[in-house]
Amino acid sequence: MPSQGPDLLRRMFDAAVAAAAPSRCLGAHLPPLPRGRTLVIGAGKAAASMARALESQWPGELSGMVVTRYGHRVPTERIEVVEAAHPVPDAAGRAAAGRMLAMVQGLREDDLVICLISGGGSSLLALPAEGLTLEDKQAVNRALLKSGANITEMNCVRKHLSAIKGGRLAAACAPAQVLTLTISDVPGDDPSVIASGPTVADATTCADALAILTKYAITEPKAAIDHIRRGHDETPKPGDPRLARARQVMVATPQMSLEAAAGVARAAGIQPVILGNALEGEAREMALVHAGIARQVAEHGQPGRTPCVLLSGGEGTVTVRGQGRGGRNAEFLLALAVALDGHPRMHAIACDTDGIDGTEDNAGALLGPDTLARARALGLHAPAFLANNDGYSYFSALGDLVVTGPTMTNVNDFRAILIE
Template identity: 70%
Template sequence: MTAISDADPADFVRRLFDAALAAADPAKAVPDFLPARPKGRTVVIGAGKAAAAMAKAVEDHWDAPLEGLVVTRYDHGADCRRIEVVEAAHPVPDSKGREAAGRILAMVEGLEPDDLVLCLISGGGSALLALPAEGITLEEKQAVNRALLKSGAAIDEMNCVRKHLSAIKGGRLAAAAAPAKVVSLLISDVPGDDPSVIASGPTVADPTTFADARAILEKYGIAAPEGVAKLLWAEAEETPKPGDQRLSGAETYVIAKPQACLEAAAAVARDAGIAPVILGDAIEGEARDVAQVMAGIARQVVRYGQPVPAPCVLLSGGETTVTVRGDGRGGRNAEFLLALTVALDGLPGVYALACDTDGIDGSEDNAGAILTPETLARAAAAGLDAKAMLANNDGYGFFSKLGALVKTGPTRTNVNDFRAILIQRID
């Protein structure tokens, strides 16, 4: 057992994050869910930030012939021998992703009932598996994607729109593979672990509609480009719905979830004599609003010892959003942590980490950052105005200047955001 008093508190919250990442390692998660070898061909396809690592795990544990292609984010590749790995852009799709998606769709067409399609899906797949529906250009899809990312829309809302602008998402990929058997292994990066939302559910029936997609664009004031508007209002071909016979034989397994990562971190905390409190694995909302709530809970612990006395650690996951109003740098984790810094106002004994488990916070080179009780004072001494930088959405700039960014590089997994708020006893 390692007591927290024997370690730097900032190092301790980083150790909790490392435990969370280990719990979502594709090398550990994939093997137990591999299906039986088929009589026919095995075609491995996939998309997402963990897709290459998942493909490597398949290769390492599959002793029969296989072939295939997966697409992942730039710099997220793995050393695969039999499964081709293509790297493409995220979060805004590019031509590499479009070409890879087209090739994946072609690979599964014309298969037989004795063939197996093993689909490896993880967060980021929506942007990486980018095959625009007929009548839409890649540029139009990029424009809608950028607008959604800035709007503050929740992930299920964004993915509803993406499904209805796609030739491959929302169950269309599984429908194209029929009558082959389709087995999908999913690493969840969405609140609630809904397979139809993870990477926009390319192999899962879609309960949403064109009308839902239109309503989301209207809700956030997003003007649809000409091709997009024509498609959404024409409603020519809906996504496959629950009960569609083409998907009747498809099997779907969520093999790694945010909750398991929180439980792994909680075990490390208990071993160190720290009481873990898991607040939830599916927390959503504006990052700065969530930070206000978390600050309130931290103050309740410090003042009243509720819901548990210090020392304790508040653990949470999910996917917050950021409505971009400024021109600063940073993703939702840096935004959350900067808002928490302002809300805590130097509260003694409180340390916090907020990181994206894929290692990339938004489109920056950091996973997130770490907050200490001295952060606000250090910022003031360095001439940094925390409130002004928050208003400018410049969480990256704030923590970068303080040397408090967490940089892991690509982790090749993705189970959403991880937050840990450590509250020490103040005597």
């Protein structure tokens, strides 16, 4: 690859991540000091870095606890940080959720709860509904992750198996004021979907959750399915008086990060075209669409003239059929490589802004005009790796993985295709 390709793509990704750093985006949204106490709670991959940013900018007393993914802890002084498992919940997440729910009991009208929410919170706050076990929730999570369900569908089901999600945490905080500061990792920035909306009224129903389970033929574990089918344990709905003093503010979104990346492209003399910040679908199908648009740019100068970079965000899904390693970004990029078939003017990057693509140790990978040829020289055939959902192994063998470690933020996936 020419040196400008991977370097420019990586600088755009870095700018996208930096735009969502809590230290940069949190301070402008802090409320006035309350007359009572200030309690901090929260969950997500960015929760610890959000807590540290809040501590450094909050002029009064505060205390509390947030839960983040293993390996995402940062030093804090007044807010406790607990680590738990993602994407399948564990006992640490269950214990943290139970402690958090107990922590907000007995609050008064003069008190303020600041809730720090980011993507990943759904599995990190794992408190099963009455009558269910952690093992029940783990089984449903695993089934949903393999099914190809999108994040909105997954979190609808999770809310209706939980004692804390879907507005239940905010209801427990009443009558205190609740301000939720959110970093969005979902298409459309719907606060009721991010981390399954623990402080946001939920318009979905048990019937909706059951329809999703039926759609993906998920029939086990029986206790979880029966719980939803009975429909007796609904989430707090819009207009619930317990949530009257709860409000939400988006402090970072995928669109903000795409615009930051676009600024890097313009500074380099490259025309940026933002295709969308909320694209969803099977990762390999999304790759076919992106490849088609990239070829249209190269051949016809539409929707942008070369040199041009196509930018997109959102969250793809992977229906797991093989036994390989690789998250949705590696899957997208491998399918894109097959579709572009070594196009001499195309370079691409696809990464998760949290630094972890699925369950692997990479954020994503880079693709260049010579990727397929270099792989074939090693005896690696992209269609076979794609059929086995093994994008990680493919790009690892080429030395083209992007490894950042946890970024301590999360505004979903970042994709860029550079057409020279």
